[in-house]
Amino acid sequence: MTTIAVLGNGRVGGNLATALTRAGHEVTVADRAPGAAADAARTARIVINATPGDGSLDRLVVLREELRGKILVDVSNATVDGPGGLPADLIYPGSSLAELLQEALPETRVVKTLNTMLFPVMTAPDLLTRAPDAFLSGDDPQAKQTVRELLTDLGWREEWITDLGGIQTARATEAAILFVPHVIRSSGFAPFAISISR
Numbered sequence: 001m002t003t004i005a006v007l008g009n010g011r012v013g014g015n016l017a018t019a020l021t022r023a024g025h026e027v028t029v030a031d032r033a034p035g036a037a038a039d040a041a042r043t044a045r046i047v048i049n050a051t052p053g054d055g056s057l058d059r060l061v062v063l064r065e066e067l068r069g070k071i072l073v074d075v076s077n078a079t080v081d082g083p084g085g086l087p088a089d090l091i092y093p094g095s096s097l098a099e100l101l102q103e104a105l106p107e108t109r110v111v112k113t114l115n116t117m118l119f120p121v122m123t124a125p126d127l128l129t130r131a132p133d134a135f136l137s138g139d140d141p142q143a144k145q146t147v148r149e150l151l152t153d154l155g156w157r158e159e160w161i162t163d164l165g166g167i168q169t170a171r172a173t174e175a176a177i178l179f180v181p182h183v184i185r186s187s188g189f190a191p192f193a194i195s196i197s198r
Helices: 011-022 036-043 053-061 097-104 119-123 141-153 167-187
Strands: 003-007 026-030 046-049 071-074 079-081 087-090 109-112 134-138 161-165
Touching (some): 003 036, 026 036, 046 141, 053 097, 097 167, 134 167
Parallel strands (some): 134 161
């Protein structure tokens, strides 16, 4: 059992919190109440950023002390919304939210994952007819191993998890969000994930 704080109680955060609780972890969800994020982060070993990506950097930088020494799992994508609220462009082209979080929080171990799929797949990868991929980006091997173990608790098979390397590789997976509006317009709002065929 691991103590986990989920920052963000929307569809992504709620879905992750429910699944991780079901897997036996002690999970706290921080809503928008003043001080809720700080209280949750202070007592957790792992903190999951499921807040809207366009404001994540500002929200998390103020939690520098609470996040010191913790693993920060970033599942958000920082995008400019287009028609229908779907992502139209990246807020940090040439970089990524994960890289900026790591730079701003040097004593926190940031790991990017689960940001290349619609939210239901995050906790139920077997929803899909073909094997999906979950990618890991981060500079700390031990933190990535811990996150890999969390993913297996969520139903991800070992062979579906790909370690891409350092945190700078997150700019590639974050850019994949630009597929989303086109796939949804083409196929409807059905669960999907980016996967690499081998």
